[in-house]
Amino acid sequence: MKDLMRIKCLISEDIETLLNQQIKKEAHSSSLYLSMASWCNQNGYDFSSDYFTKQSEEERMHQLKLFKYVLDMGGNAISPEVTGIKTDFAGFREVFEDALEAEIAITQSFKNLASRCLKEQDFVTMEFLNWFLKEQREEEYKARRALELFEVIGEEGTGRWEIDKHVNDITYSED
Amino acid sequence: MEKACIDINQLINVFSNYEGAVYQSDKLNCFYVDFGGKFARYNCLSLQKLKKVVEEIDIEALLLNTHRADFELVTFNGCEHVYLLNALEIIALKDLLHGTFTMFNLNHIVNDCLYRLVY
Ligand SMILES: [Fe+2]
Ligand SMILES: [Fe+2]
Numbered sequence: 534m535k536d537l538m539r540i541k542c543l544i545s546e547d548i549e550t551l552l553n554q555q556i557k558k559e560a561h562s563s564s565l566y567l568s569m570a571s572w573c574n575q576n577g578y579d580f581s582s583d584y585f586t587k588q589s590e591e592e593r594m595h596q597l598k599l600f601k602y603v604l605d606m607g608g609n610a611i612s613p614e615v616t617g618i619k620t621d622f623a624g625f626r627e628v629f630e631d632a633l634e635a636e637i638a639i640t641q642s643f644k645n646l647a648s649r650c651l652k653e654q655d656f657v658t659m660e661f662l663n664w665f666l667k668e669q670r671e672e673e674y675k676a677r678r679a680l681e682l683f684e685v686i687g688e689e690g691t692g693r694w695e696i697d698k699h700v701n702d703i704t705y706s707e708d
Numbered sequence: 709m710e711k712a713c714i715d716i717n718q719l720i721n722v723f724s725n726y727e728g729a730v731y732q733s734d735k736l737n738c739f740y741v742d743f744g745g746k747f748a749r750y751n752c753l754s755l756q757k758l759k760k761v762v763e764e765i766d767i768e769a770l771l772l773n774t775h776r777a778d779f780e781l782v783t784f785n786g787c788e789h790v791y792l793l794n795a796l797e798i799i800a801l802k803d804l805l806h807g808t809f810t811m812f813n814l815n816h817i818v819n820d821c822l823y824r825l826v827y
Binding site: 534535536537538539540541542546609 | 720734737752753756812815816819
């Protein structure tokens with residue numbers, strides 16, 4: 534008997550489902566960052582607003598990268614419905630706390646996906662995921678560093694103005 | 709159509725239970741689901757969709773909800789077939805498709821061992 538399902542598609546149903554969930558999570562991150570950009574802009578934190586707008590674009594790029602992979606492997610990529618995006622934040626600091634929390638959730642999700650790949654011996658998808666695992670290093674690093682500015686500079690006086698000014702200086706280098 | 713089709717295309721019985729059966733045609737690269745008085749043809753994608761739709765039916769909710777009939781319409785966009793099934797039939801279809809996909813996985817392993825991984 535021909536292995537028709539495998540002929541049609543390289544990835545298993547479980548991996549396809551997890552990848553589609555990841556597509557949704559990236560779309561959610563993208564919307565959340567845009568929401569943060571809006572809040573920052575309205576509250577006078579222009580540099581942070583730019584920072585989050587850029588982050589939003591990156592998340593959209595991640596979403597499309599996953600989307601393409603599912604289709605390239607013969608799977609069914611699902612355009613996700615994104616709901617329940619937080620639009621109001623208690624303060625400037627909370628925006629960055631939420632950003633780090635969101636990145637941590639994404640890292641955990643990729644680790645879970647990777648462990649599923651290893652369990653199934655889907656080394657093809659595993660290799661594809663390596664790009665994202667590496668990307669998460671940078672993403673978490675940047676979010677953590679941004680939050681640390683609140684400790685280093687402090688929020689008193691012109692503190693928040695100073696923090697906003699330095700958000701875009703955060704860069705990650707492997708070396 | 710049923711018996712004739714089975715003979716002509718040398719259909720392979722993938723899985724059957726007390727309510728129906730699923731066949732595969734290696735010649736036409738498609739499947740036939742013999743269920744609910746229908747002998748319906750599916751391709752890979754539509755069979756997966758059917759499974760997804762059937763899996764998502766909540767039997768408990770169907771039985772507990774007194775505001776509606778205990779029947780469910782089973783179909784999806786692009787599907788030529790429509791099933792009107794009661795709870796017991798849905799359980800049988802869930803079982804049939806679950807068994808079918810388990811056999812697909814088993815066949816995948818067998819194909820790997822017999823043909824793809826031998827050197
Ligand atoms: Fe991302
Ligand atoms: Fe990210």
